[in-house]
Amino acid sequence: MLEAVSRTLHRIEGSYAFGILCSDYPGALIAARKDSPLILGYGEGFNFIASDVTAMIRYTREVCYMEDGEIAVLTADSISVFNSELVPVEKTRTTIDWDITAAEKCGHPHFMFKEILEQPEAVRRTISPRIKDNRVIMPELSALSPDYLKNITRIYIIACGSSFHVGMVSKYIWESLLRIPVEVVLASEFRYCDPLADKNTLVVVISQSGETLDTMAAMAEAKRRGAKTLSIVNVVGSSIARSADHVLYTWAGPEIAVATTKAYSTQLVLMDLLGLYLADLLGTVGCEQYDEILTAIQTLPEQMQTVLAQTNDIQYFASRWFNHNSIFFIGRNLDYAMGLEGSLKLKEISYIHSEAYASGELKHGTISLIEPGALVVALGTYAPLFDKAVSNILEVKARGAQVMALTTENRKEKMGKIADAVLTVPETHAILLPSLSVVPLQLFAYYVALQRGCDIDKPRNLAKSVTVE
Numbered sequence: 001m002l003e004a005v006s007r008t009l010h011r012i013e014g015s016y017a018f019g020i021l022c023s024d025y026p027g028a029l030i031a032a033r034k035d036s037p038l039i040l041g042y043g044e045g046f047n048f049i050a051s052d053v054t055a056m057i058r059y060t061r062e063v064c065y066m067e068d069g070e071i072a073v074l075t076a077d078s079i080s081v082f083n084s085e086l087v088p089v090e091k092t093r094t095t096i097d098w099d100i101t102a103a104e105k106c107g108h109p110h111f112m113f114k115e116i117l118e119q120p121e122a123v124r125r126t127i128s129p130r131i132k133d134n135r136v137i138m139p140e141l142s143a144l145s146p147d148y149l150k151n152i153t154r155i156y157i158i159a160c161g162s163s164f165h166v167g168m169v170s171k172y173i174w175e176s177l178l179r180i181p182v183e184v185v186l187a188s189e190f191r192y193c194d195p196l197a198d199k200n201t202l203v204v205v206i207s208q209s210g211e212t213l214d215t216m217a218a219m220a221e222a223k224r225r226g227a228k229t230l231s232i233v234n235v236v237g238s239s240i241a242r243s244a245d246h247v248l249y250t251w252a253g254p255e256i257a258v259a260t261t262k263a264y265s266t267q268l269v270l271m272d273l274l275g276l277y278l279a280d281l282l283g284t285v286g287c288e289q290y291d292e293i294l295t296a297i298q299t300l301p302e303q304m305q306t307v308l309a310q311t312n313d314i315q316y317f318a319s320r321w322f323n324h325n326s327i328f329f330i331g332r333n334l335d336y337a338m339g340l341e342g343s344l345k346l347k348e349i350s351y352i353h354s355e356a357y358a359s360g361e362l363k364h365g366t367i368s369l370i371e372p373g374a375l376v377v378a379l380g381t382y383a384p385l386f387d388k389a390v391s392n393i394l395e396v397k398a399r400g401a402q403v404m405a406l407t408t409e410n411r412k413e414k415m416g417k418i419a420d421a422v423l424t425v426p427e428t429h430a431i432l433l434p435s436l437s438v439v440p441l442q443l444f445a446y447y448v449a450l451q452r453g454c455d456i457d458k459p460r461n462l463a464k465s466v467t468v469e
């Protein structure tokens with residue numbers, strides 16, 4: 001049987017992860033993969049295969065990751081792994097230290113809601129081990145020397161979906177801190193666009209699951225061109241984590257809801273810390289600014305908690321607007337990048353058509369979509385551009401739109417005079433505003449989807465790990 005599988009695999013093209021049963025060989029399961037993830041789980045009196053550790057942590061924490069070309073034979077009591085020539089391979093087991101309750105709803109109606117509430121703790125877990133004596137420490141990156149960094153002429157951030165939106169926020173922050181051009185490219189585009197990556201390029205790859213096929217292929221393309229790769233990943237030992245030159249883990253814990261929330265927040269704060277760390281190595285950030293940002297990062301978990309206290313208001317606004325067919329998000333700079341994520345969250349779980357626009361682009365076409373009754377979510381947290389946010393709100397109001405605005409606490413009164421509803425986030429360093437603003441946007445999406453009776457944790461047509469192209 002093993003030989004038959006092996007010979008067949010030599011003839012199969014494309015990406016796959018198989019679990020193969022044969023009635024002539026009862027009690028045995030043969031597993032093989034190419035490009036798609038496949039994980040073996042060691043139990044007592046039972047063993048598992050799965051594409052993601054979250055599928056089996058309720059039963060076992062002992063896992064190992066299969067490599068391309070390997071074939072595993074599982075029975076209830078044993079797991080044997082062979083290479084493509086059928087020579088036995090000794091696999092290293094990994095123990096997943098995620099808390100099992102992290103994969104349970106624990107009385108919450110949905111995983112997504114629970115994961116939104118877990119964000120302050122997840123962010124704390126991600127930042128605490130990386131701050132010591134008021135300095136950012138990243139021992140995982142000791143090989144990235146200042147000399148290497150000084151020769152970097154371009155940084156690419158590559159990701160998909162929400163992880164791509166983290167990149168969009170980070171671009172604004174990193175360019176300002178590092179003074180190096182940062183390009184954020186969708187992984188599915190990067191691999192086919194003849195990218196300008198070479199040995200002087202740093203490629204940062206962001207992925208919660210660490211198994212997104214497009215992201216993995218884009219990273220391989222970057223490596224082929226000589227670029228150094230650094231991955232930001234949540235799942236320890238996942239394919240992207242293993243194949244990047246350097247890896248920084250987010251410590252969000254298992255994320256079960258398809259729509260990402262706590263993984264997004266931990267990616268964002270880790271990118272802030274990393275930006276600060278690299279800027280320090282390059283000498284492009286002053287002591288005062290460094291201290292100011294680091295202090296603000298440390299107060300983030302507490303501030304996120306205060307944003308979560310606005311749940312009732314958000315629930316009320318959602319009940320007011322859940323029936324809309326189309327919702328627009330507008331903002332500039334960091335608020336624009338934030339709007340992209342707010343809009344994606346809303347559309348993926350509530351099935352409402354939604355778009356995010358850079359406010360300055362309204363007059364170049366989009367404003368023709370604004371008609372009486374349209375709902376516009378206007379993001380105006382970024383102080384230097386607050387007045388511009390106000391004039392964009394007046395523009396859409398003049399065309400009959402209803403506006404739900406998001407701003408900082410000290411601008412609530414002013415915003416309240418022009419918007420139909422106002423949500424606020426506490427004051428913080430500008431670069432951390434997106435980490436706070438995302439929370440009400442996630443809650444808004446959640447409550448709108450709840451009102452519409454949607455399957456919140458498993459929205460139609462979507463998968464948690466996107467292991468196909």
Ligand code: F6R
Binds near residue numbers: 161164344
């Ligand atoms: C949206 C969402 C997706 C993922 C995207 C990338 O809520 O979860 O857009 O962000 O599929 O997945 P990862 O980060 O696992 O590479």
